Amino acid sequence: MPLSATNLIAGYGGKPVLEKVSFTLDDGDILAFFGHNGAGKSTTLKAVLGLIDTIDGEITLNGERIEKMSVDQRLERGIKLLPEGRGVFPDLSVKENIDVVDAANRAKGSQSISASDVYDLLPVLAERRSSIAGELSGGQQQMLALGIALLGTPKCLLLEEPSVGLQPDLVEELFAKISEVCKDLRVPAILIEHKIVSAMKIADQVMIINSGRLVFNGSKAEAEKIDLWDYF
């Protein structure tokens, strides 16, 4: 499986927050990840990226065990985080934002997604190439953050509430784009969201976490048969 966690226990200062979290994601799958504030969603992403230590359990990316690797090693293997908030340099133009990261990736060697690929995938960025990032609409800034995350060789996207602060129509547009990109590039994504209805539209799998334990983990079809709110 491209990304999986098995009985993952992780937390802060050696104290567990996640209690045996397990999931598997196939190529291009979007895993919608729901739960109350403080339930453990961000902690899960931090454990996958290596920002916090895994206390026990396994994480694999494309068959390779990564739970003991440094953040840098995991980034090199293509784990890409779209952090909460706008992950862009606000004073730089769209092109400059993309070029900075593109140049850094090129300097490191192999990369499959270049600046021109990002403009093809996200045409709005090509149209706004010379605009100052901080002056773009919220939705466009998130598209830019997504574009930056895609540069290099993405193998897995970790999306932390990309819809925050966006109007409903822009949320739909952004999510449609996220779905298109994941399917086109065959890159799996974990999508942390509070906008459940919108996230469900692009989800292949659904997970609900409560106090560090997964209380639901199933396909979208299974999730549609139940009342998700019962699990919160």
Ligand SMILES: Nc1ncnc2c1ncn2[C@@H]1O[C@H](COP(=O)(O)OP(=O)(O)OP(=O)(O)O)[C@@H](O)[C@H]1O
């Ligand atoms: N840096 C930290 N040090 C210690 N405990 C933390 C830290 N960050 C989060 N926690 C704790 O871990 C638990 C899970 O928090 P987490 O941020 O993963 O929740 P979340 O589901 O992402 O919530 P939200 O939707 O508010 O972002 C909470 O009890 C929180 O207090």
